[in-house]
Amino acid sequence: MFERFFRTYQRRKIININVNVIVAGLLAIAVAKYPVHVVGDWLGDDRKLLRAIAAAAIDGIADIIIYYVLHWVANHWRPLAKKGQRRKENAGSFFKHATLVQFERYMLSPVFYLIAIGLMFTLDKHAGMGHSWAFVCGFITAILVTRVLHTFIGLRTGTFKDAPVTVERTVTPIDEPSQPHTPASPPPSTRSAGHSKVLPPAP
Numbered sequence: 001m002f003e004r005f006f007r008t009y010q011r012r013k014i015i016n017i018n019v020n021v022i023v024a025g026l027l028a029i030a031v032a033k034y035p036v037h038v039v040g041d042w043l044g045d046d047r048k049l050l051r052a053i054a055a056a057a058i059d060g061i062a063d064i065i066i067y068y069v070l071h072w073v074a075n076h077w078r079p080l081a082k083k084g085q086r087r088k089e090n091a092g093s094f095f096k097h098a099t100l101v102q103f104e105r106y107m108l109s110p111v112f113y114l115i116a117i118g119l120m121f122t123l124d125k126h127a128g129m130g131h132s133w134a135f136v137c138g139f140i141t142a143i144l145v146t147r148v149l150h151t152f153i154g155l156r157t158g159t160f161k162d163a164p165v166t167v168e169r170t171v172t173p174i175d176e177p178s179q180p181h182t183p184a185s186p187p188p189s190t191r192s193a194g195h196s197k198v199l200p201p202a203p
Contacts, residue, residue: 013160017154018150020067020070024066026140036132048124048125048131049117113142116139116142117138119142
């Protein structure tokens with residue numbers, strides 16, 4: 001079950017890119033929540049917009065690092081490859097494809113940060129929510145909205161197109177069983193006349 005899911009996750013880019021981005025985003029939020037809380041307390045309640053911007057910077061750094069790790073796991077790690085069998089994908093270099101995905105994400109960054117910072121600021125200032133939890137709600141909402149937009153863009157640009165897969169197998173040559181040597185009979189023209197048997201004519 002797990003092996004089948006993992007192979008599907010690695011093979012289908014529309015799955016592994018979205019899963020990687022969402023998981024990277026959620027892990028980044030979890031990692032950044034406490035630093036955001038500390039920095040927000042240090043900035044004070046009178047600088048709500050500034051601490052929302054600081055939260056975006058902290059989250060962005062954590063998100064990039066985690067995403068590159070997950071991208072490597074999805075496209076280059078082969079723990080399930082069988083002995084004597086290597087799965088080869090023409091997917092390009094690791095950094096090239098990962099950076100292409102990040103570039104398309106950065107194209108959506110105005111939308112992402114408008115939602116994330118705007119919602120965090122609104123919840124922090126007008127809803128009476130603590131700034132660290134406002135950060136969590138705002139950034140999760142931004143992740144979900146931009147995932148939908150990025151999927152449509154990726155399907156049009158080919159980023160989500162699955163790479164062709166070939167399988168190279170290591171084959172050990174096996175010697176064919178030796179056949180008994182049977183000398184060929186000499187043709188009739190080469191037979192010795194002395195060994196020919198002449199039949200008498202019929203009466």
